[in-house]
């Protein structure tokens with residue numbers, strides 16, 4: 001439409017909840033936003049309901065959307081990851097020119113982002129694979145934004161991103177993560193950490209309930225208290241809220257009327273697969289994905305519930321207050337392990353793909369807006385400020401001391417969970433990781449021996465350089481390979 005020509009600063013296509021709220025956030029911050037959705041109703045509904053919040057330019061087609069933009073054009077795509085994103089990009093491509101920028105703000109797989117960035121670059125179009133976290137509310141009021149792609153494209157979008165992002169201590173929760181897929185990789189890791197954190201919180205709740213017989217409302221109070229200490233975080237805060245909620249139809253605790261099968265859209269699984277491909281052990285995130293999978297396996301759970309036995313006597317966990325404190329310590333230490341594994345994975349990908357990701361900056365932009373926002377992230381940022389090449393967060397001076405203080409309680413909780421027969425895969429695998437890392441000697445030496453015996457896979461010695469093999473089936477003498 002002629003009257004719409006070149007009247008918008010930015011475009012958003014895909015107006016489901018996240019896209020709509022992002023468009024509103026931009027408009028409320030003074031940007032003129034061209035908006036488009038595959039089915040026209042959503043576009044009209046947005047303009048009818050929120051038109052007063054700023055300047056929206058409705059577009060009936062992608063052609064119209066692009067025509068409404070000032071150059072260089074900036075188009076934010078907020079559609080379902082995978083095929084639908086490719087379809088929109090394919091349609092946009094011939095409509096755009098050299099220097100225009102396409103932002104994919106969905107939860108894309110980083111390998112797709114790498115491919116798309118590469119393809120669009122051939123046409124001179126900049127592609128910013130951008131992680132956006134904060135859910136519905138974050139998108140509207142200030143998300144954490146993780147853009148990946150060319151520095152040039154980032155600079156073009158930077159003022160806009162900084163303006164709409166959450167802010168902590170005057171710093172916007174947005175930073176250029178690195179080239180091509182770096183932004184979406186970091187967003188994926190954010191989600192993996194989110195899974196681990198949620199699982200650990202859920203285990204804490206379960207142990208408080210089953211170990212101490214506490215009611216959800218009482219557990220809510222415990223989380224409320226924890227939220228004013230080192231565990232202060234959005235996830236702990238909302239846990240207290242969910243546990244305090246009462247179902248209005250039955251009057252029962254809300255948590256008791258919800259089917260105990262956790263859903264997942266897949267980003268946690270992607271994280272674990274990607275980390276394994278990079279060779280990083282991410283036991284915290286893996287256990288969280290496994291636990292969701294187990295919870296949803298209704299058929300096996302039913303069969304097992306009817307036939308498998310638990311401990312014959314229920315042990316006494318001892319002093320109630322001490323057990324509550326122990327669980328808090330287990331949560332803190334296990335959470336640190338999960339974050340350490342998450343940051344290790346980002347470092348591994350950064351080295352693999354040459355992204356040069358600044359880990360401290362990632363902790364900084366996760367301090368606000370996103371789902372894992374927490375006081376804890378200030379500590380992580382400080383740790384990387386102190387030592388950018390930190391081999392693992394666990395050896396940072398602050399965290400090392402914190403875990404030293406927490407470990408007695410952590411161990412008691414893992415032991416109690418095993419004795420109670422309450423599953424605590426997050427707590428126990430985190431402790432196993434901690435003990436594995438700090439072990440003087442690991443039984444991996446035995447595994448090397450086994451591998452050499454059955455497959456001549458060779459081994460290295462502690463006292464000499466080189467690769468060796470024992471002639472197991474013959475003379476049993478050692479040969480250098």
Ligand code: 6PG
Nearest residue numbers: 133134135191264265266267371
């Ligand atoms: C965010 C969230 C968001 C989301 C995921 C998790 O950062 O805003 O991580 O991306 O809630 O979709 O969803 P699942 O638990 O369904 O995998």
